[in-house]
Structures are given as structure tokens and as C-alpha cells.
Amino acid sequence: MxxxxxxxxxxxxxxxxxxxxxxxxxxxxxxxxxxxxxxxxxxxxxxxxxxxxxxxxxxxxxxxxxxxxxxxxxxxxxxxxxxxxxxxxxxxxxxxxxxxxxxxxxxxxxxxxxxxxxxxxxxxxxxxxxxxxxxxxxxxxxxxxxxxxxxxxxxxxxxxxxxxxxxxxxxxxxxxxxxxxxxxxxxxxxxxxxxxxxxxxxxxxxxxxSAMYKGLPQAKSLAAVTDNFFARPELPDQIRLLEKQIKYSTFVWIAWYLHRTGHAVEMVEFLQRSWNYTPYLPVETVINWADCFAEFSHEAGDELDADLLAQSPEWQQLMQWTMLIS
The missing domain is CATH 3.90.550.10 (Spore Coat Polysaccharide Biosynthesis Protein SpsA; Chain A)
Known part of the structure; x- marks a missing residue:
């Protein structure tokens, strides 16, 4: 040496x-x-x-x-x-x-x-x-x-x-x-x-x-990093103002990623978390979820089977939940 x-x-x-x-x-x-x-x-x-x-x-x-x-x-x-x-x-x-x-x-x-x-x-x-x-x-x-x-x-x-x-x-x-x-x-x-x-x-x-195939740990970790970041007291005001937008988009992406890696139950949990930060009306939020899933899938080189997703028991349960809390 x-x-x-x-x-x-x-x-x-x-x-x-x-x-x-x-x-x-x-x-x-x-x-x-x-x-x-x-x-x-x-x-x-x-x-x-x-x-x-x-x-x-x-x-x-x-x-x-x-x-x-x-x-x-x-x-x-x-x-x-x-x-x-x-x-x-x-x-x-x-x-x-x-x-x-x-x-x-x-x-x-x-x-x-x-x-x-x-x-x-x-x-x-x-x-x-x-x-x-x-x-x-x-x-x-x-x-x-x-x-x-x-x-x-x-x-x-x-x-x-x-x-x-x-x-x-x-x-x-x-x-x-x-x-x-x-x-x-x-x-x-x-x-x-x-x-x-x-x-x-x-x-x-x-x-x-490789890390990208560890669906659940990756999802939970990214959510924890996001929550931890916005808990920092020294954030500038213009960044603090982005918190709801960032958490909404991050949780929707995590939900898609969990869908893609076969974690349907956890997908529902993260879409429910994103609901707390949505800038949209209830029906618009559900449409946005589907649009985001299609966009993320396309960027990953896949095409979303929207019918299969909509017919899954987890998505049906999620739609019932959205109607109950709207």
C-alpha cells in the first residue's frame, strides 16, 4: 500500500x-x-x-x-x-x-x-x-x-x-x-x-x-425517514409548508411499491395514511391514487392492470373505508 x-x-x-x-x-x-x-x-x-x-x-x-x-x-x-x-x-x-x-x-x-x-x-x-x-x-x-x-x-x-x-x-x-x-x-x-x-x-x-426487492422494510424505512425529517425543529418555513404535499405523494408511492412487491394489506395502510394529507376531495383522491399507480408502473417499465387492482379484496375494502369516512 x-x-x-x-x-x-x-x-x-x-x-x-x-x-x-x-x-x-x-x-x-x-x-x-x-x-x-x-x-x-x-x-x-x-x-x-x-x-x-x-x-x-x-x-x-x-x-x-x-x-x-x-x-x-x-x-x-x-x-x-x-x-x-x-x-x-x-x-x-x-x-x-x-x-x-x-x-x-x-x-x-x-x-x-x-x-x-x-x-x-x-x-x-x-x-x-x-x-x-x-x-x-x-x-x-x-x-x-x-x-x-x-x-x-x-x-x-x-x-x-x-x-x-x-x-x-x-x-x-x-x-x-x-x-x-x-x-x-x-x-x-x-x-x-x-x-x-x-x-x-x-x-x-x-x-x-438487493434492497429494492425488500418491499416491506424499504416501505417502512422510507416512511420513517420522511416522518423523522419533518419532525426536525430546524426546518425552514418554506420546507415546513411542503409537509402535507410531500407526505401525501410519498405515502402514495410507498403504497404503489407495496402493491408491486405483493404486500396488498400494507398497501391499503399507506393509502389510508396518505388520506390524512390529501389536497383533493374524496372522490378525486381515489382517482389520483389510481392515476399515480398507473404512472409509477409505467415509469418502472410495467403497465398497471387497473381492473385486477380494482377487483382485489383489499381495494374493495379500501373503497368501503373511504365511503365510511368521507
Whole structure:
């Protein structure tokens, strides 16, 4: 290991990802930008992760800890990092070759930035493309209001100035797997500026173990992060005024996500929660729910079967509930 201080620290938290970890590490080794260090924090893997990583020798810094979750693993990486910038890479994702160079160029052009975000390519478990996600098309500005409204957070697509992560105290382990959204909201509230690199820089792997397939924990965590954020006493008035709008749209999105991941009973609970914040009349609210479900499904590359949804016992029960309380 060289004594020189690298410009960028790439932090890779790993937990039972032996099947993918080499592709992640290799994608950093093959970067066109060369001034980096790789820190792999093995969060108590029970597979061959340690053995597989031995082949890299001193090209990586390998740290093993007891299993404590991805927040603690990433925070350990932040503590050990020597670079001015930190790029996170989940062990089942992998960078395109010019990712770091392109994002560091944005920092060089805009020294005020604390975060440079980018687009990503969703791939399946074997790395075959599903679709490219370019969030700047819908969210052109990354200010606190836009982070709150759209939550376009993916750590593997982002690079952070290390001092901002240290000021924020890193990831909060109370909110898995939405701890990344919590961190970005706290950073934005602290005044951390962010901008887009309008480029797809990373492959984000979708498989049964990945966070997006953990329907119920993801939903409950995102709701907890939203509630926790609006409970902060230091919120500016213009953000406080958005609370009802943000909670309504967030809870409707969570309900759709639960519908998509097969949690119909919990879907009903979140639509009922959204009712407390609706800007619409009762009938308009139900129409809006259906419209939002159709829109979210389309954005995810599916089409909503509205008839099937309307005929489900949970939706029928929900319609009875809306009539009772209207």
C-alpha cells in the first residue's frame, strides 16, 4: 500500500456478495482516473468473500467486521478514507470506466459542490441491461425540495466530498434500507450543494437480495425517514409548508411499491395514511391514487392492470373505508 494520499476513496461495503465482488473491484481498477484507493468493508460475510479478495493483495484495503448492516460498514469506510472525495460502490454494482474521472471533473468545475450525482443502468443478476435511468430528466435541480419530492438517491451513482459526510455523522443505522435517503436529506438541509453529471456511470444490479426487492422494510424505512425529517425543529418555513404535499405523494408511492412487491394489506395502510394529507376531495383522491399507480408502473417499465387492482379484496375494502369516512 502506497503512503501517498489518494484523491478519491472508493468504499465498497460487502455482505455475502462473493458472486459479484470481483466485478465491483475490477470496475474500480479499470477506471480511466487512477488517483484512488479501494476500501472493502466486509460486513461479516459467511461466504467466500474474504478468500476471493485475497487475490487483489495490497491493491485494496480489506477490513472485516461483525455483521452490523450497511450503514455501519459504510461509516467504517468513511472513517478509514484518506481521499478528499468518497465514491460508494455496493458490492453487487459496478462502475463504467470513466465514472470517477467524469464526476471529479464536475467537482473541479464547481468547487461549491458537496455531491455529484449521475444516472445508472439497471441490470439483471447476470448483468444484462434492463433500462437506463436518467433522473435529471424529471429532477433537473438537486436542492432540498427536489430531494424531498423525488428522492432520486443511489449511493453507487454518487460521489461526495468527505468533509460533508463527516459533518453529517455518516449514515444513520436506524433506517435500513433507506439510510441513504436520510443522509442526503440531512446533507441538503445542512446546505450541501449537489448537481448532476448527466451521464449513466454505473450498473445497478436487480436481484432477489438487493434492497429494492425488500418491499416491506424499504416501505417502512422510507416512511420513517420522511416522518423523522419533518419532525426536525430546524426546518425552514418554506420546507415546513411542503409537509402535507410531500407526505401525501410519498405515502402514495410507498403504497404503489407495496402493491408491486405483493404486500396488498400494507398497501391499503399507506393509502389510508396518505388520506390524512390529501389536497383533493374524496372522490378525486381515489382517482389520483389510481392515476399515480398507473404512472409509477409505467415509469418502472410495467403497465398497471387497473381492473385486477380494482377487483382485489383489499381495494374493495379500501373503497368501503373511504365511503365510511368521507
Amino acid at each position: 502506497s503512503d501517498r494520499t489518494p484523491q478519491v476513496s472508493v468504499v465498497i461495503p460487502a455482505y455475502n456478495c462473493a458472486a459479484y465482488i470481483c466485478q465491483a473491484v475490477d470496475s474500480v481498477l479499470h477506471q480511466t482516473y487512477k488517483d484512488w484507493e479501494i476500501i472493502v468493508v466486509d460486513d461479516g460475510s459467511r461466504d467466500d468473500t474474504r478468500l476471493i479478495l485475497q487475490q487483489y493483495g495490497d491493491r485494496i484495503r480489506y477490513i472485516h467486521q461483525q455483521n452490523q448492516g450497511v450503514s455501519i460498514a459504510r461509516n467504517r469506510g468513511i472513517e478509514l478514507a484518506r481521499g478528499e472525495f468518497i465514491a460508494f460502490l455496493d458490492a453487487d454494482d459496478y462502475f463504467f470506466p470513466n465514472k470517477i474521472a467524469a464526476q471529479i471533473a464536475v467537482f473541479a468545475a464547481q468547487p461549491n459542490l458537496g455531491i455529484v450525482h449521475s444516472g445508472w443502468r439497471q441490470v439483471n443478476s447476470t448483468g444484462e441491461p434492463i433500462k437506463d435511468v436518467k433522473p435529471w430528466q424529471k429532477v433537473p435541480k438537486l436542492n432540498l425540495e427536489m430531494w424531498l419530492r423525488w428522492k432520486p438517491v443511489l449511493p453507487s451513482a454518487m460521489v461526495f466530498r468527505r468533509h460533508w459526510l463527516e459533518r453529517a455523522g455518516g449514515f444513520d443505522p436506524r433506517f435500513p434500507p433507506a439510510e441513504d435517503t436520510d443522509l442526503v436529506l440531512r446533507l441538503a438541509l445542512m446546505g450541501c450543494e449537489a448537481d448532476w453529471l448527466q451521464q449513466v456511470t454505473v450498473c445497478y444490479r436487480q436481484h432477489e437480495q
